[in-house]
Structure formats: C-alpha cells, structure tokens
Amino acid sequence: MPEQHHLTLEVVERVDPADLVDERSRDTRAAFLKKAVGAGGVIAVSGVVIGGLPALVTAAPGAAQDAEILNFALLLEYLEAEFYTQAESGGALDGEALEFAKTVGAHERAHVEFLMKALGDKANPKPTFDFKGTTEDQEMFIQTAIVLEDTGVAAYNGQGARLTKEVLASAASVVSVEARHAAWIRDIAGEPPAPKAFDDLKSKEEIETAVGDTGFITS
Amino acid sequence: MTSRLTLLDVDRDGAIEETFERIKETDRSGFLKRAAILTGGIMGGGAVLGALARPAGAATATDVAIANFALTLEYLEAEFYTQAEASGALTGDLAGFAKVVGEHERVHVDALKKMLGSAAVAKPTFDFKGTTEEEGPFRETAQVLEDTGVAAYAGQAPRVETDDVLNAALAIHTVEARHAAWIRHLNGNPPAPEAFDKALSMDAVLTAVQGTGFITSMPAMTGNGSPSFTG
Numbered sequence: 001m002p003e004q005h006h007l008t009l010e011v012v013e014r015v016d017p018a019d020l021v022d023e024r025s026r027d028t029r030a031a032f033l034k035k036a037v038g039a040g041g042v043i044a045v046s047g048v049v050i051g052g053l054p055a056l057v058t059a060a061p062g063a064a065q066d067a068e069i070l071n072f073a074l075l076l077e078y079l080e081a082e083f084y085t086q087a088e089s090g091g092a093l094d095g096e097a098l099e100f101a102k103t104v105g106a107h108e109r110a111h112v113e114f115l116m117k118a119l120g121d122k123a124n125p126k127p128t129f130d131f132k133g134t135t136e137d138q139e140m141f142i143q144t145a146i147v148l149e150d151t152g153v154a155a156y157n158g159q160g161a162r163l164t165k166e167v168l169a170s171a172a173s174v175v176s177v178e179a180r181h182a183a184w185i186r187d188i189a190g191e192p193p194a195p196k197a198f199d200d201l202k203s204k205e206e207i208e209t210a211v212g213d214t215g216f217i218t219s
Numbered sequence: 220m221t222s223r224l225t226l227l228d229v230d231r232d233g234a235i236e237e238t239f240e241r242i243k244e245t246d247r248s249g250f251l252k253r254a255a256i257l258t259g260g261i262m263g264g265g266a267v268l269g270a271l272a273r274p275a276g277a278a279t280a281t282d283v284a285i286a287n288f289a290l291t292l293e294y295l296e297a298e299f300y301t302q303a304e305a306s307g308a309l310t311g312d313l314a315g316f317a318k319v320v321g322e323h324e325r326v327h328v329d330a331l332k333k334m335l336g337s338a339a340v341a342k343p344t345f346d347f348k349g350t351t352e353e354e355g356p357f358r359e360t361a362q363v364l365e366d367t368g369v370a371a372y373a374g375q376a377p378r379v380e381t382d383d384v385l386n387a388a389l390a391i392h393t394v395e396a397r398h399a400a401w402i403r404h405l406n407g408n409p410p411a412p413e414a415f416d417k418a419l420s421m422d423a424v425l426t427a428v429q430g431t432g433f434i435t436s437m438p439a440m441t442g443n444g445s446p447s448f449t450g
Contacts, residue, residue, distance in 0.1 A: 103409070103411065104411070106414065107411065107413075107414040110414035110415070111414065114415075153393050157386075157389045157390060157393060160376065160385060160386070160389045161382040161385050161386055161389075165377040165378075166377070168376060168377045169373075169376070169377045169418065172372075172373040172376045172377070172389075172392065172416075172418065173373060173415040173416050173417070173418065174415060174416075175389075175392070175393055175396075176369050176373060176392060176393060176395075176396035176416040177396070177411055177413070177414060177415065177416055178393075179392075179393035179394070179396035179397050179400070180396050180397070180399065180400035180410050180411035180416075181400075181410075181411055182397060182400075183396070183397035183398075183399075183400035183401050183404075183410065184400050184404060184410035184411060187400075187401060187404050187410075192319070193397050193398075193400065193401040193404075194319065194320070194323065194394055194397035194398055194401060196323075196394070197322070197323040197326040197327060197330075197391075197394060198326075198330075198387075198390040198391060198394060199389075199390050199391075199393040199394050199397075200390075201386055201389065201390060
C-alpha cells in the first residue's frame, strides 16, 4: 500500500498517474464560491461564465499558472466523468455506445483523480451538472460525446505552451487519450475519426464560452 | 495569445521557416548522428545542403533536432500509406483509412519541411517488407506505427523550447492519436487501451524503428563551415 502523501503541484512530476491516492479533503462549495468571488471571479448560474479569473495569458509558465490550468482541465474532466457516469447508468445506451461510455467514463474518472491529486488543496470542487437529457437518449449521447471529446482535445492543446514542462508531460499523456476517445466515438457515429491533419488549439476563454453555452454546469 | 491556432497561423509570415533557415548546419547533424541507429550507422548518398551556414536565430538546435526526428517518422508513415494505397491490397474501410491518414501524414511532412527550411533532413529510403502489400500485415503495422508516433510526440513535447514548434507538435500529436484509435477500432482492438498514454524517448523510438528494418538508408549531409557527416 503506497504511503499517503499530501501532494502539491511542485511534486506533481513525481506522480505516476497510475498511483491513485484514496481520500483527500476538499473545499466546501461555499468556500469555493467565496474564493472565486474574492478573486474577482463571476459564476453565473446559467453557466455563461465559469471561473472568471483573469487569464494569465502573458505570464511565463510556473506553479501558479499550472494550478490555474489544471483546475481548468479538472473542470472539463469533472464534466466528462459525470456525463459518462450518468449515461452508463441511465439505461438508454446499448451495444458499442454503452461499452464506450463504460470504458471512457473509467478513463475520465481516472483523469479527475489524477488532477485532484496533482492540485492537492488547490483543486476546485466538483460543480453540479444538468446534462439536459443528453445522457438519456443514445443518439444525443453520441453527438454530445463527440463535442465533449473534441473540445477536450482543443482545450488541452491550447494550454500546452503555458504549462511547465513537468506538467506538460502529464497533460500530453491525457490529451492523446481524449483524442482516441474522440476518434472512437466519431467512428461509432459514422463520422470521420480524424477530420483534419492538424487538431485545433483553443484558448481557455473560447472553451469556457463553449462549455457555458451548453448550460451543463448549473453551479 | 491566439485563440485558435492552426499550423498555417503558426507560420503566418513564414517566420518559422525563416528562423530555422538561420540555424547552423551542425544542428542537423545532431539528429542524424543519433538517427544513425536507424540503419546501423549506414549513411547513403542523399541531399547535399546548398545553404550557407548562418547564425542561429530564435529557433534552437534542440527544436531543429526534434523537428527532424518528427519529420523522419512522418516520412516513414507517409511512404507506408502511399505504398499501401497504391498496392491495391486494401479494400473498404481499410482503404478509406489508408487514403485519409496518408493524406494527413503527407501534409505533416510538408509542414515540417516548411518549418525546417534548409535544415530539414531529406527523405530516407524505405523497404516495408511486404507490409504494404497484404491486409493483415498492413493492419498490424499501421497500428504499431500510429501508437509509436503518439508516444514519440509525447516524449518530445516537454523538450521543445519554442512555443510555435510546440504548438505544431501538439496539433499533430493528437491527430496521430486519432489515427491510432481508428486503426485499432478497424482491427477490433481497444481504441483507447489506457487512461494515460505512455511517452517514449527519442532513442527508444529510434531503436524500435531500427528493429523494423523499414529504413534502409538515411540521407548524408554536408554544409559550409561545419563537419561533414557521411558514412
């Protein structure tokens, strides 16, 4: 049984993603909201703005910026993990779509655990979600999964140059898996698995807007 | 910070190409020396550099070596798919895969060559040992090549020193992962076998590629004011 450490971002490079620590304390929702508001952030219940912290677009990579970016990634992984968890148990999926939800859900849950462990007490807590029926209908599930996975790829790629090298190595091991997910669900849907020779890199702001527009995050 | 980068954006003004052209010729030999493992040290006749040695610009020797490493792998994949498509051995979805993925790899070759300018390594010679001429061997080989490409890009990404080169590498890395998942799916294998993909070092990838025997010679290079490197 591995010795339990309180891992901070500074030691994240020694973390093997396959080693998952058990429990960790996390903020209550009230504390999270207080921090966000205190930092000038705005969270709209309709999901228009998430986080709202000033973008550190011109800062050099460093631990604080890594934490900001990893919390951004964690938000997306929380969302994907919950989406697949709900879809798997919703009863609407069968065949390969169900197999996809099970396999990919397990991956996303592992990504959540890894990011929470890397962030330690800097990890934001999980929001509440409403997937607006997309986990309850197989066709809607498939189309939503395509968007979520493609978005995850663009989001991680867009942050790569802003990360320290140690954290970039970890991010690289995750983003290629998201790309595999994207190709797989696209193939299930009869869509081109690899639609372009170069994948998009999108900014945090663009991703946050797109995610906000789904209305999936309710608090 | 650009909000949506494509490779075209990244080299909008030809800045990358110009930057790489200002790298000394010795930087190219850095990669080729390591890449000698690919052919057991056998260097064939090939492209002779016409470019004059120039002072190093914003791009670094490390980035040139990494880009040339990537270019070598992309040359290999592109040629593999080109030959497979031409062989007539593939049908249906598999033929569709080879056509689309081959187009991507050829575009990757073109983009990396443009980025590197006169610092680009020339294309090696290849012998795919029949794997482009029969469906079963093609399936297996394509899956290995794509999975290896993913691991190779992941291994280099943290070593890249300039943002433009890193962004290009990241944009290609995830497309190789899509390719890998796609051929795995066509092969009836798990498209995403692990929650976290593993990275491989440059040496590990070169050793693995050497083991295939697919590369039968690497280009020699010479340059003004720099050590010649022929075998």
